[in-house]
Amino acid sequence: MSRLVxxxxxxxxxxxxxxxxxxxxxxxxxxxxxxxxxxVSNYHARVYVEAGSLVVEDLNxxxxxxxxxxxxxxxxxxxGDSILIGKHEILVDQVHNAVTPAQDLRKAPAPRVxxxxxxxxxxxxxLLDAAVAAGERSQLSPERLRVPTLTxxxxxxxxxxxxxxxKLTVIGHSKMATVHLRGWFTPDVAAQIxxxxxxxxxxxxxxIPKINGTSIHGPTKLNDGDTIDVGRVRLHFMYRD
Amino acid sequence: xxxxxGARTDLGRVRKNNEDCYSVDDALQLYVxxxxxxxxxxxxxxxxxxxxxxxxxxxxxxxSRSTPIFGESSPDVxxxxxxxxxxxxxxNRKVFEMAASDAEHKxxxxxxxxxxxxxxxMSVAHVGDSRAYLLRAGTMDQVTADHSLVxxxxxxxxxxxxxxxxSEMQSVLTRAVGTSAAVEVDTxxxxxxxxxxxxxxxxxxxxxxxxPEIASxxxxxxxxxxxxxxxxxxxxxxxxxxxxxxxxxxVLEKSEGFFDRLKIWKKYxx
Numbered sequence: 001m002s003r004l005v006x007x008x009x010x011x012x013x014x015x016x017x018x019x020x021x022x023x024x025x026x027x028x029x030x031x032x033x034x035x036x037x038x039x040v041s042n043y044h045a046r047v048y049v050e051a052g053s054l055v056v057e058d059l060n061x062x063x064x065x066x067x068x069x070x071x072x073x074x075x076x077x078x079x080g081d082s083i084l085i086g087k088h089e090i091l092v093d094q095v096h097n098a099v100t101p102a103q104d105l106r107k108a109p110a111p112r113v114x115x116x117x118x119x120x121x122x123x124x125x126x127l128l129d130a131a132v133a134a135g136e137r138s139q140l141s142p143e144r145l146r147v148p149t150l151t152x153x154x155x156x157x158x159x160x161x162x163x164x165x166x167k168l169t170v171i172g173h174s175k176m177a178t179v180h181l182r183g184w185f186t187p188d189v190a191a192q193i194x195x196x197x198x199x200x201x202x203x204x205x206x207x208i209p210k211i212n213g214t215s216i217h218g219p220t221k222l223n224d225g226d227t228i229d230v231g232r233v234r235l236h237f238m239y240r241d
Numbered sequence: 242x243x244x245x246x247g248a249r250t251d252l253g254r255v256r257k258n259n260e261d262c263y264s265v266d267d268a269l270q271l272y273v274x275x276x277x278x279x280x281x282x283x284x285x286x287x288x289x290x291x292x293x294x295x296x297x298x299x300x301x302x303x304x305s306r307s308t309p310i311f312g313e314s315s316p317d318v319x320x321x322x323x324x325x326x327x328x329x330x331x332x333n334r335k336v337f338e339m340a341a342s343d344a345e346h347k348x349x350x351x352x353x354x355x356x357x358x359x360x361x362x363m364s365v366a367h368v369g370d371s372r373a374y375l376l377r378a379g380t381m382d383q384v385t386a387d388h389s390l391v392x393x394x395x396x397x398x399x400x401x402x403x404x405x406x407x408s409e410m411q412s413v414l415t416r417a418v419g420t421s422a423a424v425e426v427d428t429x430x431x432x433x434x435x436x437x438x439x440x441x442x443x444x445x446x447x448x449x450x451x452x453p454e455i456a457s458x459x460x461x462x463x464x465x466x467x468x469x470x471x472x473x474x475x476x477x478x479x480x481x482x483x484x485x486x487x488x489x490x491x492v493l494e495k496s497e498g499f500f501d502r503l504k505i506w507k508k509y510x511x
Contacts, residue, residue: 116276116278116412116413116414117412117413117414118278118348118350118413118414118415118416118417118420119390119413119414119415165316165317166316166317166318167317167318167428167429167430168318168319168362168430168431168432170362170432174360174361175360176319176360176361176362176432188360188361189361189432189434192431192432194429194430194431195317203431203432204377204378204434205432205434206434206435218377218378218380218382219382
């Protein structure tokens with residue numbers, strides 16, 4: 001099952017299946033493939049089957065028809081051939097491939113690697129909506145109405161309980177600390193808690209904190225009910241309503 | 242705590258001009274990097290204007306506490322971080338207005354990534370796909386989320402990271418400075434620890450080198466400037482298809498000699 005694919009600047013515009021009747025190409029509206037461009041004659045060329053072969057024939061057009069960059073009047077076509085009419089390209093596709101929406105997306109005007117493009121909000125919404133509808137949701141969940149809190153179990157701090165809000169919570173002696181640790185030798189930043197889209201992560205400062213007795217290796221997500229040890233201070237992490 | 246800085250920008254091997262721009266303000270501990278876009282060298286104009294605007298606004302706010310905040314402040318982050326985001330929103334407005342003012346500049350824009358350090362706290366703000374990385378205890382993590390179509394698809398689950406890396410659409414951005422009247426700036430804050438290494442870079446580096454290669458270069462360099470130079474070489478060896486810019490920050494203990502620095506490096510990278 002063959003077809004002709006009409007392309008312009010690497011974008012697929014149309015596909016025309018090739019049956020037994022000839023396919024005409026030109027500027028006039030009664031062509032099978034109409035190309036509304038001044039470089040194209042009213043009846044520019046046609047493609048038909050003759051004795052089992054696919055043939056392209058130029059209809060005495062002004063600017064000519066080019067097969068794989070060579071100007072032709074009449075020539076046989078094979079799979080993968082490219083016919084240039086004006087600035088439009090017509091590809092000969094003799095193996096029928098099912099075109100899925102994902103493939104169409106890739107064949108759409110893809111910018112050259114060295115060119116940066118900005119997608120406007122409408123295009124972006126369309127591209128992402130289609131895919132989101134097709135399947136997986138992102139990990140973003142609606143804002144929790146439960147407030148993350150730290151309760152002090154042991155140790156010298158300025159308060160017994162702290163509400164965590166904001167992207168950064170510092171545990172230490174520093175002026176910037178939310179959980180202010182007392183003591184001469186306490187580091188300014190003993191540990192920190194960072195808020196990400198998917199939860200709160202405990203990270204190191206000058207000390208490596210423990211979660212439920214185990215020292216962390218890099219930022220570790222905090223779960224409801226976890227116990228945090230920073231030096232001699234023990235905190236309980238909990239989500240409250 | 243002392244920050245040792247190294248920085249470099251390079252044309253790369255393919256481009257005819259450099260549309261990246263960066264600036265380092267040691268006194269303020271403010272570091273800004275921008276990758277411009279738009280044909281006919283307008284990218285250069287956009288990135289320079291963006292960097293200059295961010296610097297000027299931040300400097301002004303330090304000298305004058307009543308400098309207005311541009312756009313909405315977030316209660317989730319500190320005043321310093323809000324100020325940095327305000328600076329990028331202002332840069333957006335300036336580039337947008339310049340682009341609109343004459344037909345020649347239409348469509349120009351830029352990415353911006355900026356880091357501002359106050360005491361031990363690092364504020365990060367960005368728009369676009371230039372990145373900030375944090376290397377701590379031998380592990381490197383990307384701190385910023387790219388505002389690119391492929392990155393959004395990965396976040397939503399349509400593409401795997403590997404597919405994203407192979408995609409033709411990698412340079413399609415979903416947010417940039419200067420392409421619309423208002424832009425949402427992403428922010429983050431982290432406390433820095435002695436031994437940390439922060440990297441700001443344009444995609445000219447990350448398209449040409451892998452994260453492990455980058456991390457390894459940072460870990461095995463003996464100064465921030467050496468790291469910056471080697472990263473640029475790495476990008477060029479990988480093809481140098483785009484302009485490349487990097488700013489490397491190494492967090493050190495105050496005033497040390499060479500051997501002290503080595504000891505600290507080892508202690509915190511264990």
